[in-house]
Amino acid sequence: MKRHRLPPGPSGYPIIGNFPLGARDPLKLFTEWSRQYGDIFYYRAFTIRVFFLNHPDLIESVLVSRTGDFIKGRGLQANRRLFGNGLLTSEGDFWRRQRRLCQPSFHRDRVEAYGGVMVEFAERMLAGWRDGEIRDLYREMSQLTLEIVAKVLFGAEAGGMIKDARRAIGPIMEFNTRGWSLMPFLRYLPTPLNLRYWLAVRRLERIVQAILHEHKGAEGGEDLLSALRQARDENGNGMSERQLRDEVMTLLLAGHETTALALCWTFYLLACNPMVEGRIREETQRVLGARLPQASDLARLPYAGGVVKESLRLYPPAYAIARVAARDLSVGGFCVPKGSSLVMSQWVTHRDPRYFENPEAFIPERWTDEFSKRLPSFAYFPFGGGPRVCIGASFAMVEAALLLVTILKKFHFELMPSQTISPVPAITLHPGDELKVILHKHQPGNAAPG
Numbered sequence: 437m438k439r440h441r442l443p444p445g446p447s448g449y450p451i452i453g454n455f456p457l458g459a460r461d462p463l464k465l466f467t468e469w470s471r472q473y474g475d476i477f478y479y480r481a482f483t484i485r486v487f488f489l490n491h492p493d494l495i496e497s498v499l500v501s502r503t504g505d506f507i508k509g510r511g512l513q514a515n516r517r518l519f520g521n522g523l524l525t526s527e528g529d530f531w532r533r534q535r536r537l538c539q540p541s542f543h544r545d546r547v548e549a550y551g552g553v554m555v556e557f558a559e560r561m562l563a564g565w566r567d568g569e570i571r572d573l574y575r576e577m578s579q580l581t582l583e584i585v586a587k588v589l590f591g592a593e594a595g596g597m598i599k600d601a602r603r604a605i606g607p608i609m610e611f612n613t614r615g616w617s618l619m620p621f622l623r624y625l626p627t628p629l630n631l632r633y634w635l636a637v638r639r640l641e642r643i644v645q646a647i648l649h650e651h652k653g654a655e656g657g658e659d660l661l662s663a664l665r666q667a668r669d670e671n672g673n674g675m676s677e678r679q680l681r682d683e684v685m686t687l688l689l690a691g692h693e694t695t696a697l698a699l700c701w702t703f704y705l706l707a708c709n710p711m712v713e714g715r716i717r718e719e720t721q722r723v724l725g726a727r728l729p730q731a732s733d734l735a736r737l738p739y740a741g742g743v744v745k746e747s748l749r750l751y752p753p754a755y756a757i758a759r760v761a762a763r764d765l766s767v768g769g770f771c772v773p774k775g776s777s778l779v780m781s782q783w784v785t786h787r788d789p790r791y792f793e794n795p796e797a798f799i800p801e802r803w804t805d806e807f808s809k810r811l812p813s814f815a816y817f818p819f820g821g822g823p824r825v826c827i828g829a830s831f832a833m834v835e836a837a838l839l840l841v842t843i844l845k846k847f848h849f850e851l852m853p854s855q856t857i858s859p860v861p862a863i864t865l866h867p868g869d870e871l872k873v874i875l876h877k878h879q880p881g882n883a884a885p886g
């Protein structure tokens with residue numbers, strides 16, 4: 437047993453140790469270290485000990501088999517001001533109860549029923565687009581997915597809230613870039629970065645208040661907010677306004693930003709791979725003809741599904757998951773002291789040549805049933821896994837595929853040539869500030885892009 441010995445890893449500077457999140461390209465650095473040091477490596481960032489896990493079995497042991505040994509990671513804890521004690525950040529019995537309350541709104545049949553709203557909102561967006569226009573795709577996709585999640589989960593019309601939401605997301609991403617938020621001593625100082633973050637949280641709180649207020653007039657409905665409002669604990673008490681705020685804030689953010697990014701990265705990959713886009717169009721034309729898609733069509737659109745899976749492999753919006761050891765324990769034969777961070781990165785594992793041939797290439801065709809069956813469970817985990825697996829995983833897969841097909845029926849995107857797109861790891865994986873595209877109206881009957 438290799439107890440009391442640390443895993444291999446990069447040597448660090450005195451006091452600082454290593455601070456990879458501050459590096460010019462943290463994702464590249466993590467990938468290099470993983471290839472160099474193997475299934476588990478170690479580094480220290482100031483006082484924080486980090487164990488980085490690169491083997492599916494180790495990832496599974498943390499996310500699935502030994503969940504009681506860990507709590508959520510420091511990155512999420514640093515955003516308590518934003519998420520409060522919502523589903524993403526809460527722990528223990530309280531989390532279990534909240535998860536049970538939310539779960540019915542994410543059952544497969546409910547999600548399929550949301551499909552109509554998803555396509556309708558996409559059509560509304562497309563009606564405002566013109567051939568030859570330049571648009572910021574990130575902005576368009578965020579707006580669309582925000583409107584959808586507000587409507588289906590809370591019965592709210594989010595159109596008027598978009599501007600405030602847009603202005604808030606930038607500072608929140610900035611706060612979570614380069615690891616500043618992980619340093620408790622920096623988090624509470626009134627620095628310009630923190631002030632912008634605090635203001636952004638206030639903006640989002642105003643949106644959540646508006647949703648809660650609007651919803652009060654429509655109580656007794658079947659949406660998620662009604663379920664949360666009707667819930668009573670063993671003493672007959674309902675949920676406090678503060679807790680409702682935390683749940684709505686969490687679902688509003690987790691439920692739109694990630695899917696918007698998944699779509700942005702998918703369209704980016706399609707713009708670079710026109711043959712793939714042509715194949716989606718062929719499949720869509722064959723299965724749907726001129727009509728719009730419904731969730732029940734998705735089983736007959738496997739190529740479009742493979743494109744979404746492959747995009748989530750190469751550009752996973754949640755590019756890493758972290759946990760903190762709740763006690764001294766052993767992982768992979770190494771002693772992990774209480775308080776250490778354990779990091780599992782989708783970015784790194786999804787590009788591991790042991791599981792994905794030609795890992796850097798965009799190959800949707802690889803996602804055959806046989807390949808999926810052969811793949812170790814945690815070699816591919818865009819939605820995490822175990823009890824804390826993404827509650828919106830089916831929601832996101834249905835939404836991404838439906839919006840992809842609906843949009844491609846009408847438009848093709850050309851990337852603005854002057855941009856350099858490189859992924860920025862903040863809370864989620866961003867394409868930088870903007871993703872500008874030129875819109876080209878698609879002529880029906882023409883399977884090739886353009």
Ligand code: HEM
Pocket residue numbers: 508523524525535585686687690691692694695698752753754757758817818819820821823824825826827828829831832
């Ligand atoms: C492509 C889109 C999405 C991706 C990549 C994604 C990814 C993830 C991941 C990796 C986790 C686990 C985090 C952890 O274990 O620490 C998670 C949790 C969560 N996600 Fe998603 N997500 C997506 C879409 C959604 C949607 C559409 C919703 C809601 C409508 C949602 C709501 C949540 C919530 C509430 C949690 C916390 C669940 C819990 O701890 O019980 N996500 N997501």
